[in-house]
Amino acid sequence: MTDLSLSPKTPARPSALAALKARLAAPPAAPKRVQFDRPLMPWLLLAPQLAIVAVFFYWPSAQAITSSFYLEDPFGLGSSFVGMANYTDALSSAEYRKIAAFTVFFAAVVAALSLAIGMVLAVKADKVIRGRSAYRTALIAVYAIAPPVAGLIGMMLFDQHIGPLVRFAALFGWDMKVGLDYWDTAIAMIVVAVWLHIPYNFIFILSGLQAIPAAVREAAVIDCASPLRRFLTVVLPLLTPTVFFLTIINLTYALFDTFALIDVMVKDKPANNPMTLVYKVYLDGFRGNDFGGSSAQSVILMVVVLVLTLFQFRYIERRVHYG
Amino acid sequence: MASIDIENVSKIYPGSTARSVADIALNIKDGEFIVLVGPSGCGKSTLLRMVAGLEDISEGEIRIGTRRVNEVEPAHRDIAMVFQNYALYPHMSVRDNMAYGLKNRAVPRPEIEARVAEAARMLELGPYLDRKPRALSGGQRQRVAMGRAIVRQPAAFLFDEPLSNLDAKLRVSMRTEIRRLQKRLGTTSIYVTHDQLEAMTLADRLVVLNAGRIEQIGTPLEIYHRPASTFVASFIGAPAMNLLDAEIAGNRLRIGDEVLDTPVSGAAGKVTLGIRAEDLMPADRGLSFTPDDIEDLGAQRLVHGFVAGQPLTLVISPATRVEDCRRLAPKPGALHVFDTLSGARLDLHTEHDSRPVLPVGQGL
Ligand SMILES: Nc1ncnc2c1ncn2[C@@H]1O[C@H](COP(=O)(O)OP(=O)(O)OP(=O)(O)O)[C@@H](O)[C@H]1O
Ligand SMILES: [Mg+2]
Numbered sequence: 001m002t003d004l005s006l007s008p009k010t011p012a013r014p015s016a017l018a019a020l021k022a023r024l025a026a027p028p029a030a031p032k033r034v035q036f037d038r039p040l041m042p043w044l045l046l047a048p049q050l051a052i053v054a055v056f057f058y059w060p061s062a063q064a065i066t067s068s069f070y071l072e073d074p075f076g077l078g079s080s081f082v083g084m085a086n087y088t089d090a091l092s093s094a095e096y097r098k099i100a101a102f103t104v105f106f107a108a109v110v111a112a113l114s115l116a117i118g119m120v121l122a123v124k125a126d127k128v129i130r131g132r133s134a135y136r137t138a139l140i141a142v143y144a145i146a147p148p149v150a151g152l153i154g155m156m157l158f159d160q161h162i163g164p165l166v167r168f169a170a171l172f173g174w175d176m177k178v179g180l181d182y183w184d185t186a187i188a189m190i191v192v193a194v195w196l197h198i199p200y201n202f203i204f205i206l207s208g209l210q211a212i213p214a215a216v217r218e219a220a221v222i223d224c225a226s227p228l229r230r231f232l233t234v235v236l237p238l239l240t241p242t243v244f245f246l247t248i249i250n251l252t253y254a255l256f257d258t259f260a261l262i263d264v265m266v267k268d269k270p271a272n273n274p275m276t277l278v279y280k281v282y283l284d285g286f287r288g289n290d291f292g293g294s295s296a297q298s299v300i301l302m303v304v305v306l307v308l309t310l311f312q313f314r315y316i317e318r319r320v321h322y323g
Numbered sequence: 324m325a326s327i328d329i330e331n332v333s334k335i336y337p338g339s340t341a342r343s344v345a346d347i348a349l350n351i352k353d354g355e356f357i358v359l360v361g362p363s364g365c366g367k368s369t370l371l372r373m374v375a376g377l378e379d380i381s382e383g384e385i386r387i388g389t390r391r392v393n394e395v396e397p398a399h400r401d402i403a404m405v406f407q408n409y410a411l412y413p414h415m416s417v418r419d420n421m422a423y424g425l426k427n428r429a430v431p432r433p434e435i436e437a438r439v440a441e442a443a444r445m446l447e448l449g450p451y452l453d454r455k456p457r458a459l460s461g462g463q464r465q466r467v468a469m470g471r472a473i474v475r476q477p478a479a480f481l482f483d484e485p486l487s488n489l490d491a492k493l494r495v496s497m498r499t500e501i502r503r504l505q506k507r508l509g510t511t512s513i514y515v516t517h518d519q520l521e522a523m524t525l526a527d528r529l530v531v532l533n534a535g536r537i538e539q540i541g542t543p544l545e546i547y548h549r550p551a552s553t554f555v556a557s558f559i560g561a562p563a564m565n566l567l568d569a570e571i572a573g574n575r576l577r578i579g580d581e582v583l584d585t586p587v588s589g590a591a592g593k594v595t596l597g598i599r600a601e602d603l604m605p606a607d608r609g610l611s612f613t614p615d616d617i618e619d620l621g622a623q624r625l626v627h628g629f630v631a632g633q634p635l636t637l638v639i640s641p642a643t644r645v646e647d648c649r650r651l652a653p654k655p656g657a658l659h660v661f662d663t664l665s666g667a668r669l670d671l672h673t674e675h676d677s678r679p680v681l682p683v684g685q686g687l
Binding site: 213215216218219220221222223224225226229233234237238 | 375376377396397398399402403404406407408409410411412413414423424427471
């Protein structure tokens, strides 16, 4: 069987002196390296992890890819192979293209705004709490518990009847119809999505700022009179690892984690509403019962995300200064 | 290049009522090398940072040249600072680190290149110009920090313990180098340290600080030979000056039952007597000394022992036998007498003391 012990056949409880003698007499031990007698053991050790990845990633992915080539009977009675038809249908549909365009717009705006606003707030907070860690803990604690609450409030702000933002818009003669008017809904969606994600950006940028040594900033204060220029030439470059990380997280968030938010805003509303590709996958698959089409769309989405991530790591990370 | 005048400057940190720096007055001449020295927490960095503009000045005025700088931004004060941990910009090459301050001041590009090249030559940084700071050794980073200050050609250099992160050997060589550069450039400098060897070797004038106040200002030798207080006496010089409880009675100094031959003028009463370890010699008559412990340092030998029950340290040459040190006599003029309560120096005339009495704080 597998034997992991270093000195296999040592007698039980040798005297300390004997053990020492044996150690001194033995040739110097080779660098410790565990050898498995059979190739089965490593697989067994890896099995739980592999199982999770397989069950929750590879299997559904494989399912999606397979069913994207079939046209399923709406009543689940059978399916027929249709080749690339689901893909060509999706890509040539004007509606799909419109939703794709909105998704790109939505993801870019949400990612950029939550990063920018989070950064402005973090820079301001950093000025106040520099060197006062009690302050920092308090602020971060507040922001850490805030998101779920903020989400509820965000929805209420745009409520057709009691939403203060809707009323506020009305003051300027803007009759906001969230859930009815395409762009009113889009704006509400973006505002709430950004709002929900500002705390996340805030915390990471704040801790990134706090990690920049005080003396480096002071050196910059002596070298450069303009605060903005200082920020752009010293602080921001030192924050790039954080910003890079947040960009990826923000895009993923805007693409996928806004699902519930969109659902609340457009569910049971007339058809002409903005939505993202992820929501469309859900809509076609589970509401429209078009599993083939929905699968094709999710495969397209998977490929897009893959390309995006590869691109980010390959091209953007090169410009990042890690310490 | 400029003089720096510090007029009755105090610092009260927000949220604190105490003065971290209290009523400092110091006039620094153009080209002078001033060293601020004192124990941890005495306010050296605070004072330096007020000159730099990194801390607000709570009271008083600081002038660089003839210009009042209290309200002037650090970048406009025409000073350059070298930090303890170098504070290099980690994302910039050595070249860019040095050029950064000049670029922001819109110095023409050829001029920047010339200055960086000159500084790199002076500091032997040529081969490293395109490296990032993280690829440099501590000593090299230190030189880049120096280079960044030099290329600016500022009115003053401010150093905050720039050598304390280096090993002992490098510290000595960088010390000499800083001194050489400063003399060559003739730039007014303020240098903070708590290493008294650095203080003694670098300073034109030393400023000894204690709890936010100036204890004494003077050339290193003045301070060594005529410390203004027991604080300065015990802070400057290694080993620290021996301080003994003594008494003036009948124009003689008494230490317990021991009486020193040297006649002194001065009111009878308790005083603190200071004698440097190297100012005591074995003699036929004098204080009786009980040796206790010996430290051999190679070039010299420290003997710790007691005089009239009070601890006393003696420096002798390795050739001298400890047995010969049963009786000790101070060298002529080597006695320092301080007020027991205030610690202030009492300028008593002892018979052998032929040196003129300098008022405290008067420079060269
Ligand atoms: N930001 C601050 N807020 C409040 N008090 C401060 C602040 N910075 C320094 N102090 C206090 O001011 C006094 C002087 O501090 P400073 O840093 O100038 O000492 P230092 O002489 O440079 O000491 P060291 O040799 O340890 O660097 C200290 O008592 C310190 O506690
Ligand atoms: Mg300090």
